[in-house]
Amino acid sequence: MKIKVLGTGITKFGELWDQSLESLAQEAALEAINDSRLTIDDIEAVYVGNMIYGKTANQDQLGALIASKLGLKGGSLRVEGACASGGLAVHLACQSIQAGTYKNVLVVGVEKMTDVGTSEITSALMGAGSEMERKAGLTFPGLYALMAKTHMEKYGTTKKHLAEVSVKNHFHASMNDKAQFPFEITLEKALKSPEICSPLTLFDASPITDGAAAVVLSSENDGKGVYITGSAVATDTVDLSDRKSLTEIPATKEASQKALKMAGVDIKDIDIAEVHDCFTIAEILAMEDLGFCKKGEGGDFIKKGYTRLGGKMPVNTSGGLKACGHPVGATGVKQIVEIATQLLGKAGKRQAKDVKIGLTQNVGGSGATVVVHVLSL
Amino acid sequence: MKIKVLGTGITKFGELWDQSLESLAQEAALEAINDSRLTIDDIEAVYVGNMIYGKTANQDQLGALIASKLGLKGGSLRVEGACASGGLAVHLACQSIQAGTYKNVLVVGVEKMTDVGTSEITSALMGAGSEMERKAGLTFPGLYALMAKTHMEKYGTTKKHLAEVSVKNHFHASMNDKAQFPFEITLEKALKSPEICSPLTLFDASPITDGAAAVVLSSENDGKGVYITGSAVATDTVDLSDRKSLTEIPATKEASQKALKMAGVDIKDIDIAEVHDCFTIAEILAMEDLGFCKKGEGGDFIKKGYTRLGGKMPVNTSGGLKACGHPVGATGVKQIVEIATQLLGKAGKRQAKDVKIGLTQNVGGSGATVVVHVLSL
Numbered sequence: 001m002k003i004k005v006l007g008t009g010i011t012k013f014g015e016l017w018d019q020s021l022e023s024l025a026q027e028a029a030l031e032a033i034n035d036s037r038l039t040i041d042d043i044e045a046v047y048v049g050n051m052i053y054g055k056t057a058n059q060d061q062l063g064a065l066i067a068s069k070l071g072l073k074g075g076s077l078r079v080e081g082a083c084a085s086g087g088l089a090v091h092l093a094c095q096s097i098q099a100g101t102y103k104n105v106l107v108v109g110v111e112k113m114t115d116v117g118t119s120e121i122t123s124a125l126m127g128a129g130s131e132m133e134r135k136a137g138l139t140f141p142g143l144y145a146l147m148a149k150t151h152m153e154k155y156g157t158t159k160k161h162l163a164e165v166s167v168k169n170h171f172h173a174s175m176n177d178k179a180q181f182p183f184e185i186t187l188e189k190a191l192k193s194p195e196i197c198s199p200l201t202l203f204d205a206s207p208i209t210d211g212a213a214a215v216v217l218s219s220e221n222d223g224k225g226v227y228i229t230g231s232a233v234a235t236d237t238v239d240l241s242d243r244k245s246l247t248e249i250p251a252t253k254e255a256s257q258k259a260l261k262m263a264g265v266d267i268k269d270i271d272i273a274e275v276h277d278c279f280t281i282a283e284i285l286a287m288e289d290l291g292f293c294k295k296g297e298g299g300d301f302i303k304k305g306y307t308r309l310g311g312k313m314p315v316n317t318s319g320g321l322k323a324c325g326h327p328v329g330a331t332g333v334k335q336i337v338e339i340a341t342q343l344l345g346k347a348g349k350r351q352a353k354d355v356k357i358g359l360t361q362n363v364g365g366s367g368a369t370v371v372v373h374v375l376s377l
Numbered sequence: 378m379k380i381k382v383l384g385t386g387i388t389k390f391g392e393l394w395d396q397s398l399e400s401l402a403q404e405a406a407l408e409a410i411n412d413s414r415l416t417i418d419d420i421e422a423v424y425v426g427n428m429i430y431g432k433t434a435n436q437d438q439l440g441a442l443i444a445s446k447l448g449l450k451g452g453s454l455r456v457e458g459a460c461a462s463g464g465l466a467v468h469l470a471c472q473s474i475q476a477g478t479y480k481n482v483l484v485v486g487v488e489k490m491t492d493v494g495t496s497e498i499t500s501a502l503m504g505a506g507s508e509m510e511r512k513a514g515l516t517f518p519g520l521y522a523l524m525a526k527t528h529m530e531k532y533g534t535t536k537k538h539l540a541e542v543s544v545k546n547h548f549h550a551s552m553n554d555k556a557q558f559p560f561e562i563t564l565e566k567a568l569k570s571p572e573i574c575s576p577l578t579l580f581d582a583s584p585i586t587d588g589a590a591a592v593v594l595s596s597e598n599d600g601k602g603v604y605i606t607g608s609a610v611a612t613d614t615v616d617l618s619d620r621k622s623l624t625e626i627p628a629t630k631e632a633s634q635k636a637l638k639m640a641g642v643d644i645k646d647i648d649i650a651e652v653h654d655c656f657t658i659a660e661i662l663a664m665e666d667l668g669f670c671k672k673g674e675g676g677d678f679i680k681k682g683y684t685r686l687g688g689k690m691p692v693n694t695s696g697g698l699k700a701c702g703h704p705v706g707a708t709g710v711k712q713i714v715e716i717a718t719q720l721l722g723k724a725g726k727r728q729a730k731d732v733k734i735g736l737t738q739n740v741g742g743s744g745a746t747v748v749v750h751v752l753s754l
Contacts, residue, residue: 045610054457055432058511060504061459061615064745068614073631075610076746077465080431080455082438088454092469099475127437134435233422233452237445238438254450368441369453 001262003094003228005375006104006218007036008337013211013325014180021053021112024212025066028330029108032214036104043216044102045075049089049109050329051082052124056116066108075102082128083278085109086213086332087233087362087371093217094231103219109333110212121208125328128365130239141197141205141279143240143366148199148281150246154296157284159199161299163190165280166203166322168308173319175309175350180209180325204280209325213334226340230263230374232256238368247296249282249367252289256361256372263357263374267291270374271313271355272342274335276363277320286361287315314352317342332362332371339375378639380471380605382752383481383595384413385714390588390702391557398430398489401589402443405707406485409591413481420593421479422452426466426486427706428459429501433493443485452479459505460655462486463590463709464610464739464748470594471608480596486710487589498585502705505742507616518574518582518656520617520743525576525658527623531673534661536576538676540567542657543580543699545685550696552686552727557586557702581657586702590711603717607640607751609633615745624673626659626744629666633738633749640734640751644668647751648690648732649719651712653740654697663738664692691729694719709739709748716752 009031011024019027025048033040046067054060063076075096079088086109093105113121126134129143151157167187173179190203217228234254237243243250260267267290275290277283284298292313293301301307307315318324318338321331339358341347362371386408388401396404402425410417423444431437440453452473456465463486470482490498503511506520528534544564550556567580594605611631614620620627637644644667652667654660661675669690670678678684684692695701695715698708716735718724739748 046612051437052431054429054504055435057508058432058500058504059508060428060457061742061745063458064612064741065507065615067612068619068745073612076458076612077469077610078457080437080457081440081453092454092472095469095472095476095478098477099472101472101475123435127431127435130442131434131436233454235423235441235444235450235453238442242445364441365438368438368445 001098001229001231002221003097004218004220005215005226005228005340006220007032007216008340009035009214010178010334010337011212012178013209013327015114016210017114019210021110022069024112024210025108025110026069028212028214029070029106032106032216036216038104038216040071042104043072043106045096045105046072047089047093047105047107048078049086049332050078050111051080051085052328053112055124056120081369082364083328084332084362084364084369084371085329090333090336090373091231091233091371094228097217097219105217106214107217107333108212108214109330111327111329112210113208113327114210132239141200144279144281145197145200147246151281152199154247157299159191161303162204162280163187164303165277165283166190168302169277169316169320169322172309172317172350173323176319176324179319179323180207181323200279206278206321206326209327211325211327211330213330213337215333215336226343226375226377228373229376230259232258232262233371236368238365240366249285249289249370251367251370252286252361255370256290259372259374265357265374269357270359271357272339272352273315273359274318274338275315275361277316277322278326290361309350309352317347317350317352335360335362336373343375343377378475378606378608379598380474381595381597382592382603382605382717383597384409384593385717386412386591387555387711387714388589389555390586390704392491393587394491396587398487399446401489401587402485402487403446405589405591406447406483409483409593413593415481415593417448419481420449420483422473422482423449424466424470424482424484425455426463426709427455427488428457428462429705430489432501433497458746459741460705461709461739461741461746461748462706467710467713467750468608468610468748471605474594474596482594483591484594484710485589485591486707488704488706489587490585490704491587509616518577521656521658522574522577524623528658529576531624534676536568538680539581539657540564541680542654542660543567545679546654546693546697546699549686549694549727550700553696553701556696556700557584558700577656583655583698583703586704588702588704588707590707590714592710592713603720603752603754605750606753607636609635609639609749611747613745615742617743626662626666626747628744628747629663629738632747633667636749636751642734642751646734647736648734649716649729650692650736651695651715652692652738654693654699655703667738686727686729694724694727694729712737712739713750720752720754
């Protein structure tokens with residue numbers, strides 16, 4: 001598999017009350033098309049990743065809506081797999097190019113979350129959970145808190161381990177002017193922040209964010225630039241209580257093994273990664289399930305600085321979901337934008353050194369959908 | 378393109394208050410898998426077409442949900458393009474097989490519409506329209522009534538022409554025990570039925586329906602059976618007022634031309650078709666835009682009996698959306714099930730004679746998304 005990332009675009013992530021979903025999508029899309037040096041007429045389809053706009057604004061058919069706002073004809077669709085919607089849009093666009101249906105496809109991940117109240121957003125996001133979880137009163141902090149608590153009991157992971165993830169990702173975000181929280185925090189501040197759902201605190205949780213990210217993918221193969229070389233999706237139960245273990249996300253293992261095999265590389269070859277840190281515990285689980293370290297050692301792996309910029313394998317140089325922000329449908333596309341930018345050496349102050357192969361991991365719900373991509377120079 | 382339809386499944390369409398979305402999806406899926414003679418373990422991915430369940434039941438991630446209910450691992454996703462969601466799911470599954478990602482993919486189209494009140498459903502369906510259309514108080518009968526009225530004024534199409542579509546589709550449904558309305562109606566009854574939105578009457582409109590349809594698609598190519606030989610999507614503005622004409626659906630032309638070219642056949646080669654008669658006027662527009670007859674002559678084309686079972690090219694032998702029912706996300710998949718069943722000569726009382734090449738046309742909204750498939754023996 002060799003799909004070229006011809007262009008990337010991203011909006012500011014944050015509480016963007018003066019922007020609409022349409023204007024965010026257009027901004028990211030036009031930046032990506034401009035970066036690709038193609039014209040609108042060269043783009044044959046638009047694949048949109050979005051989770052909740054149908055619920056919060058009663059607007060469906062976002063594929064056609066965004067395509068026609070951009071003046072694009074051809075194919076269009078919206079794909080949804082909860083918080084993995086963006087990754088799925090990239091995955092499908094790759095397939096459409098591999099299938100020979102299109103040469104150039106625009107992928108847009110977008111979410112407008114701050115136009116409605118917190119309780120409405122919290123409820124809409126729980127659509128990613130099961131009916132039983134909703135009826136039991138669980139929210140996403142609750143689901144990930146269960147995983148964190150079990151991981152702590154089983155492997156000795158501490159609140160400090162969790163906080164280290166947050167401190168690192170805020171450090172990275174301090175060098176990313178698109179980030180929602182472009183500032184550093186101290187370990188003390190993270191540890192003293194109010195509890196959201198024990199053991200998770202405010203600084204263990206990703207925020208509610210508006211934003212969009214876009215990539216132009218192409219069958220072009222001139223050897224230059226960044227290519228997606230692996231793309232895979234894996235599935236698990238939507239209901240966390242149907243799983244055998246609370247301390248792993250099996251779909252991460254399955255999707256990453258497939259994507260790495262497709263790319264013909266080993267996990268040890270990965271120089272840089274963007275993973276789905278919707279909560280700090282999720283980044284610890286990702287380190288273990290992707291195979292960067294052994295099960296139970298994710299906390300220490302991060303604490304040792306391996307995944308901090310300057311370390312042997314930087315993780316979430318964008319600031320991650322925690323500090324760059326988490327506009328749900330945009331996240332999986334933003335991960336591709338960040339890795340492509342890093343591999344091209346265009347990441348400015350947060351540029352990682354000598355990075356040639358990168359990986360993205362995008363999770364839906366508590367692990368029911370996982371999309372992994374491998375990118376190479 | 379040559380993707381085998383290895384198995385098909387369909388539930389009863391209707392007001393199924395004793396069934397859930399999950400049970401409907403499972404029933405259709407298991408029937409399709411059983412028909413395909415594969416086992417659950419042979420299926421590598423589940424692609425789900427669904428429009429409104431996130432809104433009416435706050436349940437997202439239907440790809441993973443349905444996959445895990447069936448005990449399936451591998452890939453999963455939900456795709457949405459309003460009432461074209463089912464067709465899009467088939468289109469994407471074909472691409473995933475062409476791309477070499479999977480060998481066998483299950484496609485499930487499903488909608489559970491009768492669990493909430495009529496006003497809630499009407500509002501949810503208007504998510505397929507534009508914000509301006511919603512604010513103007515338009516509903517889908519209103520949008521199609523505008524098209525019908527303009528077609529009448531421009532081409533002399535009459536209420537009787539519209540009613541002929543309904544009478545024909547009820548006649549077909551009377552031979553389909555899966556249909557929501559498996560009975561004939563007289564032309565007089567259709568003409569005397571109450572007006573919903575002038576000039577459209579109750580019998581010009583498709584109903585609110587629960588139901589699911591499923592197909593197993595495969596890279597297998599042993600020469601036997603039915604194959605999808607063309608699959609294309611086209612896009613237009615979501616807002617009807619942004620179009621140049623109210624008497625055509627340009628995306629139907631674009632998608633059908635692409636799909637026919639891909640299949641290497643001409644529109645004259647089509648022996649049988651399932652088209653998107655969400656309102657009777659839509660079937661008249663489909664006849665014209667697909668090129669079965671000239672623009673403006675769709676009403677007469679149907680009146681002459683050409684598209685009635687026994688005619689030269691039967692259309693909507695299932696009963697169509699009008700009489701078989703319209704569980705939104707299921708419709709595009711049901712069209713594939715019906716054409717495959719007809720081509721295999723397994724349609725029982727409603728079997729069309731000498732049919733070798735079929736076409737399906739699935740429309741999202743008032744024509745913003747159109748998916749066309751060509752199937753051949």
